Amino acid sequence: MNLSVQIGKLRMQNPVTVASGTFGYGAEYARLIDVNLLGAVTVKGIRLNPVPGNPTPRTAETASGMLNAIGLQGPGVDGFIKKYWPFLKGLKVPTIINIWGTTVEEYAEVARRFDALGGVGALELNVSCPNIKEGGAQFGTDCKLLSQVVAACRKVTTLPLITKMSPNVPNIAPYAKAAEDAGSDALAVTNSFPAMAIDIHTRKPKLANVTGGLTGPAIKPIAVKLVWEASQAVKIPVIGMGGIQNADDAIEFLMAGATAVAVGTANFYEPQTALQVIAGIRDFMEQKKIADVKEITGSFKPQK
């Protein structure tokens, strides 16, 4: 049975990684699970310089999901390399580093720095964070800017580039195509959905940032549709994510067209989820006599 998949030049021993921002820098969950069993570790977004992040409260529970507006708090490239890279580079599985910037030049500079570092599995370009004023989603919701970011990073690195797409567009196909044409090796679909919640007793927003991003099982059906649409628009692989809680959810994303999947919010409440998903995919393949996980990708039947 073959569970391994290929994301550009990046080989994953199985199709399951974790979503950026839900797994810290890997070491935090290494105390609870064997991270070497994952397909890859994806770390929280890094820009050139340290970022303090948004005021609190930064998250709020909602029905079958949660809102977050962390504001990409992070240590910057140097802080990350010093504090977190020694652990990650010692892992048997590749690390996908999520990067962002407030200008095209900054994206490229961060990409260049990680290319020079050596040993990085892939770079995920975060052009879709809804919780920061500059950078993030503004690049993911403008085809021209999106192309510029991807092309600028492409120029400075041979590392696999995964563009993390914004769900906040009327039709994802042209954006997916723009990322592919600019040299992206894969797409990550999708990021959180802009949303908000109000405390009716205080009449205040539940997040200090007022709005945030909705994640968790609540968004799964929307994410499955986006994965289907994006994967039809491009030839490059898609990593599907959005509310995956178990292997059935993951298989649904694969059938919709994803080559790999990422477990996100579920890590927060059930750190074993990613490993359970891997075991469950294996069980499903055994049961259905599927020899290669790639046979599942895009295998759903839209016609009756």
Added chain:
Amino acid sequence: MLEQTVQIVANERDTDSYFKIVLRAPQIAPLVQPGQFAHVRILPLRDALLRRPFSIYQVAGDTFSILYKTVGKGTDALARMRPGEELSVIAPLGHGFTVPKAGGEIPLLVAGGYGMAAMYLLAQRSPQKGIVFVGGRRRVDILCEKEFAAIGWEVRPTTEDGSHGEKGLVTHPLIAELKRTVAHRKVFACGPTPMLKAVGKIAGDFDVPAELSMDEHMCCGVGTCLTCVIKVKSGDGWEYQRTCTEGPVFDSREIAWEAQP
């Protein structure tokens, strides 16, 4: 830190809206340090997915317990669970209190409401007995008085309505005690944030060290999500630190109170 499915041994009303739940957790119980917490997934909550953090109250044999107040759907659902049912627990978590050494500083404990429970292990494991100041709105909000007395601690209760102990705020008898003497005294506190802020200021005014267990909204509990951050002094400014990992117990002098929201 371990993630385990644990069985409820007992789950009974303590007083008013306060409950004590006892969990059989033979591998977790021996690891617990005073001031640490357990992150609990309450499966009957269904579409409310996130874990709830609770300070650990007592450790006995292969069990540990939690004292909680029913304040919302999580704790309401927890209160309806029965012995024999199971919970998923990640524990023990966080950086707890520094247990005083024999012959060291005399601990003065300050607790608000169920903050009292978070200080029980500290009192029990401290070779140095001290005084515990406990405050609440009404008599029913004063918890664990007997339990602290049973391990040789002097308890000085205060209630805002005067229904038990001294009438007023818990900080009043603390100030009176510190006015009497500050030599070899150290303050430890757990309770609502305004109380912690007041206690931190009093400790500073009297130049007495203080450790405060901070209460912040939490999500993952293990340091990844960056929900539960507070501002801690760093250089000329501040930086965010995680209540779940660098805390919940912080040295009062490190907290950048003026920068908190």
